[in-house]
Amino acid sequence: MSELASEPVAQREDVLGTATADAPVRGPAPDPAEPLLVVDDLRVRFVGRGRTVHAVNGLSYSLAPGRTLAIIGESGSGKSVAARALMGLLPSTARVSGSARFDGTELVGLSEREARRHRGADIAMVFQDPARSLNPTMRIGVQIAEAVRAHSDLDKAAAHRRAVELLAMVHLPAPQRRFHEYPHQLSGGMRQRVMIAIALAGEPRLLVADEATTALDVTTQAQIMELLLELQQRLGTAIVLISHDLGLAASYADDVVVMYAGQVVERARTADLFAHVRMPYTGALLGAIPRLEREPHSLLPVVPGQPPDLSALPGGCPFRPRCSSATDECAEGPPLREHEPGHWWACWHPLPDAPVKEGV
Amino acid sequence: MAVVDAATATVASRPVGGRAGAWWLRNLEIAVPAGVVALVVLACFVGPLVLPVPPPVGGSVLESYLDAGSPGHLLGTDPNGNDIFSRILHGGQSSLTVAVAVNLLGLAVGGTLGALSGYLGGATDTVIMRVLDVLIAFPSLVLTLAVAQSLGASQTNTVLALAFFSIPAFARISRAATLRLRELPFMAAAQLCGTPGWRVLARHVAPNIAPQLITFGMLGMGIVIVIEGALSFLGLGIPPPAPSWGNMIAQGQQSLSATPMLVVWPCVALFVTVLAFNLLGETLRARWSGR
Amino acid sequence: MTVATRPGADADRAPGRLAALLASPGARLVGKRLLMAVPILLGVSVLTFWVLNLIPGNAAQQLLGPEATPEQVRTLEQQLGLDQPGYVRYLGWLGSAVTGDLGTSLVSGQPVTSQIGERLAVSGELVGLAFVVSLGLAIPVALLAAYKPGRMFDRVSMLVSITGLSVANYVLALLLVLLFAVELALFPAIGFVPLSESVAGNLHSMALPVAAIAFPLFCFYTRFLRGDLVDQLQGEDYVTTARAKGIGPGQVLLRHAFRNSSFGLITVVGLNLGTLIGGTVIVEQIFALPGIGQLMLQAINTRDFVVVQACVLVFAIVAVLANLLADLLYAVLDPRIRYGSR
Numbered sequence: 001m002s003e004l005a006s007e008p009v010a011q012r013e014d015v016l017g018t019a020t021a022d023a024p025v026r027g028p029a030p031d032p033a034e035p036l037l038v039v040d041d042l043r044v045r046f047v048g049r050g051r052t053v054h055a056v057n058g059l060s061y062s063l064a065p066g067r068t069l070a071i072i073g074e075s076g077s078g079k080s081v082a083a084r085a086l087m088g089l090l091p092s093t094a095r096v097s098g099s100a101r102f103d104g105t106e107l108v109g110l111s112e113r114e115a116r117r118h119r120g121a122d123i124a125m126v127f128q129d130p131a132r133s134l135n136p137t138m139r140i141g142v143q144i145a146e147a148v149r150a151h152s153d154l155d156k157a158a159a160h161r162r163a164v165e166l167l168a169m170v171h172l173p174a175p176q177r178r179f180h181e182y183p184h185q186l187s188g189g190m191r192q193r194v195m196i197a198i199a200l201a202g203e204p205r206l207l208v209a210d211e212a213t214t215a216l217d218v219t220t221q222a223q224i225m226e227l228l229l230e231l232q233q234r235l236g237t238a239i240v241l242i243s244h245d246l247g248l249a250a251s252y253a254d255d256v257v258v259m260y261a262g263q264v265v266e267r268a269r270t271a272d273l274f275a276h277v278r279m280p281y282t283g284a285l286l287g288a289i290p291r292l293e294r295e296p297h298s299l300l301p302v303v304p305g306q307p308p309d310l311s312a313l314p315g316g317c318p319f320r321p322r323c324s325s326a327t328d329e330c331a332e333g334p335p336l337r338e339h340e341p342g343h344w345w346a347c348w349h350p351l352p353d354a355p356v357k358e359g360v
Numbered sequence: 361m362a363v364v365d366a367a368t369a370t371v372a373s374r375p376v377g378g379r380a381g382a383w384w385l386r387n388l389e390i391a392v393p394a395g396v397v398a399l400v401v402l403a404c405f406v407g408p409l410v411l412p413v414p415p416p417v418g419g420s421v422l423e424s425y426l427d428a429g430s431p432g433h434l435l436g437t438d439p440n441g442n443d444i445f446s447r448i449l450h451g452g453q454s455s456l457t458v459a460v461a462v463n464l465l466g467l468a469v470g471g472t473l474g475a476l477s478g479y480l481g482g483a484t485d486t487v488i489m490r491v492l493d494v495l496i497a498f499p500s501l502v503l504t505l506a507v508a509q510s511l512g513a514s515q516t517n518t519v520l521a522l523a524f525f526s527i528p529a530f531a532r533i534s535r536a537a538t539l540r541l542r543e544l545p546f547m548a549a550a551q552l553c554g555t556p557g558w559r560v561l562a563r564h565v566a567p568n569i570a571p572q573l574i575t576f577g578m579l580g581m582g583i584v585i586v587i588e589g590a591l592s593f594l595g596l597g598i599p600p601p602a603p604s605w606g607n608m609i610a611q612g613q614q615s616l617s618a619t620p621m622l623v624v625w626p627c628v629a630l631f632v633t634v635l636a637f638n639l640l641g642e643t644l645r646a647r648w649s650g651r
Numbered sequence: 652m653t654v655a656t657r658p659g660a661d662a663d664r665a666p667g668r669l670a671a672l673l674a675s676p677g678a679r680l681v682g683k684r685l686l687m688a689v690p691i692l693l694g695v696s697v698l699t700f701w702v703l704n705l706i707p708g709n710a711a712q713q714l715l716g717p718e719a720t721p722e723q724v725r726t727l728e729q730q731l732g733l734d735q736p737g738y739v740r741y742l743g744w745l746g747s748a749v750t751g752d753l754g755t756s757l758v759s760g761q762p763v764t765s766q767i768g769e770r771l772a773v774s775g776e777l778v779g780l781a782f783v784v785s786l787g788l789a790i791p792v793a794l795l796a797a798y799k800p801g802r803m804f805d806r807v808s809m810l811v812s813i814t815g816l817s818v819a820n821y822v823l824a825l826l827l828v829l830l831f832a833v834e835l836a837l838f839p840a841i842g843f844v845p846l847s848e849s850v851a852g853n854l855h856s857m858a859l860p861v862a863a864i865a866f867p868l869f870c871f872y873t874r875f876l877r878g879d880l881v882d883q884l885q886g887e888d889y890v891t892t893a894r895a896k897g898i899g900p901g902q903v904l905l906r907h908a909f910r911n912s913s914f915g916l917i918t919v920v921g922l923n924l925g926t927l928i929g930g931t932v933i934v935e936q937i938f939a940l941p942g943i944g945q946l947m948l949q950a951i952n953t954r955d956f957v958v959v960q961a962c963v964l965v966f967a968i969v970a971v972l973a974n975l976l977a978d979l980l981y982a983v984l985d986p987r988i989r990y991g992s993r
C-alpha cells in the first residue's frame with residue numbers, strides 16, 4: 001500500500017514543483033466522439049424568504065465515458081449543488097435551469113419519479129462523510145442489496161450474493177462476514193469502500209465523488225482514490241471528482257474545471273491547466289500554495305479576500321473585488337471562451353504564459 | 361462582511377420546504393401566540409385594576425347563578441354569587457405567577473445541575489442524575505399534598521412542590537444539550553487551552569444551551585399551568601374561596617349538566633393560555649433547531 | 652432440570668453458554684438497570700415515608716374524628732403502631748415490603764397488596780388501551796404527514812395535535828362527559844363494568860376515560876414522530892444516500908427514516924408509560940373508575956399512609972420497569988447498542 005500512497009505525491013511534484021507538466025500526468029483515455037455527459041449553462045438558485053441564493057450560474061462542461069473530470073473551487077462555489085442537480089437531489093427550494101444531458105437524455109426538469117430511474121442506475125454518488133452517509137441501524141450488506149434491487153428484479157438471495165461480490169470488488173476483507181456488520185463496526189476507509197460498493201451496485205456509467213476522500217487520512221485517501229481508478233479502468237465508469245484538493249485533481253483527473261461563484265472560470269486538460277494558468281483566480285489558488293509542496297495533499301489554499309455573496313452578485317467578473325489584475329473592463333462579465341485549443345477561460349486579462357511563480 | 365456571511369449561512373441551513381411567501385406567516389407564528397400571552401397577562405394583572413369588575417370573592421348568595429351578560433357580570437355568577445369573569449382574571453394571576461416561578465426555579469437550578477452533570481460526567485453525573493431520577497419517580501400529588509398539609513396550602517408552597525418536578529425536567533434537557541455540546545471541537549479546544557471549568561461552563565456551555573432551555577420553559581409554562589390546575593381541581597392547590605382555574609372547574613363539575621358554563625369558561629381560559637404558550641414554544645423550537 | 656440433578660455434566664456440556672448469556676451486552680444492561688433501580692426505589696420509599704411523616708395528623712385522629720380524646724387517640728396509635736419513631740416504622744415496613752407484604756390498610760384493615768392488585772388491573776387496562784389507541788393512530792398519521800411535509804394533511808394534523816396538547820386531560824374529560832354522556836348519551840360518564848362481568852360492557856364504560864387519556868398522547872406522539880421523521884429526511888446524510896440509490900420515497904420513509912425515528916419513539920413511550928400510571932388519577936376521579944390513582948387519592952384524604960406508601964412504591968416500580976423495557980427494546984433494536992459500541 002505504501003507505493004500507492006506515495007505515487008500521487010510524486011506526480012504532484014511533477015506538475016506543480018518542477019513544472020515539467022507538458023508530459024501527460026496519467027495516460028489519458030482516448031477522446032471518444034460521443035460525450036457521456038454534457039452540462040450546458042446549468043443554473044441553480046435557491047429561493048428563500050425574501051432572498052435568492054444563486055449557487056450555480058452557468059456551469060458548462062462535458063465528460064466522455066471512462067474519463068475523469070475534476071471540479072475544484074473554494075467552499076461555497078457551488079460544486080456540491082451542481083452535482084446534486086444532476087441527480088435531482090436538491091431540496092424543493094432549488095430552481096434548476098439550463099441543460100444537463102446524460103447520454104442524450106435531458107436531466108434538468110425531470111419529475112422526481114423520472115429522476116429516480118437515473119439515480120443509481122446511470123449516475124451514482126459517493127459523499128464526503130462516510131460516517132454519516134450510511135444508515136447506522138442497517139447492516140451494510142442490506143444497504144448494498146437495497147441499491148442492487150433498486151434497479152434490477154433480482155430476488156433477495158441473488159441481491160445478497162451480488163452485494164457480497166460488490167464488497168469483494170471494493171476489496172473489503174472477509175466480505176461474507178462483513179455483510180452482516182453495521183457501519184459503526186467499520187473504519188472510515190472501510191465505510192467509504194461500502195459507499196463505493198453502494199454506488200456501483202446499479203452499474204452506473206457516471207460516478208460523482210463529492211469530496212469522497214476529504215474525511216479520510218492521507219494514506220486512506222490514496223487507497224480510496226486508487227480503488228476508484230482501478231474500478232474505473234475495469235468498468236469504464238466516468239468520474240466527476242469534486243475536490244478541495246489541488247493535488248488530487250492534478251494526480252487523478254484528465255480534465256479540470258475551476259469554479260468560482262457558481263461559474264466556470266477556467267477549464268482545460270489537467271496538464272495544460274497547471275502548466276499555463278490563465279485565470280487569475282486559478283493563479284491565486286496555485287500561488288497561494290505554501291512552498292512546503294512536498295507535503296502531500298495540501299488543502300485548497302486560502303485566497304485573500306471574501307468569497308462573494310451569492311444572493312447579491314454584482315454584474316461583471318465575480319472575482320473582480322479580489323483580483324489584482326482587475327481593470328474597469330472587468331465590470332463587463334468576461335465570457336468563457338476557448339482561447340487556446342482545449343483551454344477555456346473567462347478573463348479579460350489572462351496571466352502571461354509563465355511557470356507558476358516560485359516563492360510566496 | 362461577517363454579517364453577510366452569517367446571513368448566507370442561515371439561508372443555506374434553513375429547513376427546506378418553506379415557501380417563498382411564507383416569510384410573514386413565519387413571523388405571524390410568533391406574533392400571534394406572543395400577542396395572546398401578552399393579552400392574557402395584561403387582562404389578568406391589569407384588568408382587575410382598570411376594568412369595572414367586582415372582587416372575586418365575597419359575593420352574595422342572592423346573586424348566585426346569574427346568566428352571562430347580566431348587568432355588571434359579563435360571564436354571570438357562580439353558586440356563591442361571585443362574578444365569574446373576575447374570578448377568571450384573578451385565577452389567571454395565580455396560575456401565571458405559579459407557572460413563572462416554577463419555571464424560573466427549574467431553569468436556574470435544573471439548568472445548572474444538568475450542565476454540571478453533563479460537563480463533569482463521572483461520579484458527579486451519576487449522583488445528580490440518580491437523585492433526580494428519584495424525584496421524577498415520585499408522584500407530584502403526594503409531595504404537593506404533604507407540602508400543602510404540613511406547610512399550609514398556598515401559592516408559595518404550590519410553587520415549591522412543583523419546582524421539585526420542573527428541576528429534574530430542566531436538568532435532563534440541560535444535561536443532554538451539554539453532552540451534545542461536549543462532542544464539538546471548540547469545547548475540546550477550550551479545555552485543552554486550560555480554560556477553567558467554570559469559565560467553559562459560563563462562556564461556552566450556558567449561551568449554547570440557553571435557547572433550548574428557554575424554549576422548554578415556554579412549553580413548561582403550559583405544563584405547569586395544567587398541573588397547577590389539576591392540583592387545584594383535586595383540592596390540593598390553591599384553596600377556595602380564592603379563585604384558580606382548577607378549583608373553578610372542580611366547583612363547576614358538581615353541576616355539570618345543569619350549568620355547564622361554570623366549567624366551560626375556566627376551561628376556555630386554561631386552554632387558550634396553554635395553547636398560546638405551546639405554540640410559542642413549538643415555533644421557537646423549530647427556529648432554533650433550524651439554525 | 653438437568654441442571655439440578657447433574658450440575659457437573661451440564662457445566663461440562665455447555666460451559667460457556669450461561670456465562671456467555673450473562674455476559675452478553677443485553678443481559679449486562681438488564682442487570683445494570685435493575686441494580687440502578689434499587690437505589691431509586693429505596694429513595695422514593697424513604698422520601699415518601701419522610702414526606703408523609705411531615706403531615707400533621709394521622710390516621711388515628713382521622714378515624715376517631717375531631718371529638719376523640721387524646722387518650723383514645725393514643726390508644727389507637729399504639730394499636731396501629733403509629734407511636735414508634737419514624738425510622739423504626741420505615742425499617743419494619745421495608746422488611747415486610749421486600750417479602751411482598753405491603754401491610755394492612757389503616758382504614759379498611761384489608762391487606763394492601765390485594766387491594767392494590769385489583770386497582771392496578773383497572774389502571775393498567777386504562778393505560779394499556781390508551782397506549783394502543785394513541786400509538787395505533789399516531790404512527791400512520793405521522794408517517795402520512797412526514798411523507799409530504801408542508802402539505803394540507805401535514806398542516807392539519809400538526810394544528811390538531813398542538814391544539815390537543817393544550818387541552819388539559821381533566822378539561823378534555825369534562826368536555827367528553829358533557830358531549831358524549833350529557834348531550835348525546837352515547838357513553839356512560841360513570842359506572843365501571845369489570846372486565847370479568849362483560850367485555851363489551853367493560854369497553855363501553857372505558858371508552859370515554861380511554862379517549863381522555865389517549866387523545867393527548869396521540870397528539871404528542873404524532874408531533875414527536877412527525878418532527879423526528881422530517882428531521883431525519885431533511886437533515887441526515889444517510890437519507891440522501893438512500894435517495895441516491897434510486898429507491899422510492901415511501902421506502903426511504905419506512906425503511907430508513909422511520910427505522911431510525913422509532914428509537915426515539917420507544918424511549919419517549921417508555922418514559923410516558925412510567926409517569927402515566929400515576930397520571931390517571933384525575934381521569935379515574937372524574938369517571939369514578941376504581942383504579943390505583945383513585946385509591947391513592949382516597950387514601951390521602953383519609954390519611955391512610957400505608958396505602959399511600961404502597962401506591963407510590965407501585966408507581967415507582969412501574970416507572971422503573973417501563974424505562975427498563977424501553978431501554979431493552981432500544982438495545983435489541985439499535986445495533987450500535989446491541990454490539991456495545993456506545
Ligand SMILES: Nc1ncnc2c1ncn2[C@@H]1O[C@H](COP(=O)(O)OP(=O)(O)OP(=O)(O)O)[C@@H](O)[C@H]1O
Nearest residue numbers: 046053055074075076077078079080081310371372
Ligand atoms: N438548500 C440550500 N438553500 C440555500 N442555499 C444553499 C442550499 N444549499 C447550498 N446552498 C448555497 O449554495 C452555495 C454552494 O454550495 P455548495 O454546497 O455547492 O458549495 P461547495 O462548493 O460544495 O462547497 P464545499 O466545498 O464547502 O462543499 C453555498 O453558498 C450554499 O450556501
Ligand code: SF4
Nearest residue numbers: 317320323330347348
Ligand atoms: S476578468 Fe478582470 S477581474 Fe476577472 S479575473 Fe480577469 S482580470 Fe480579474
Ligand SMILES: [Mg+2]
Nearest residue numbers: 079080081210
Ligand atoms: Mg460540497
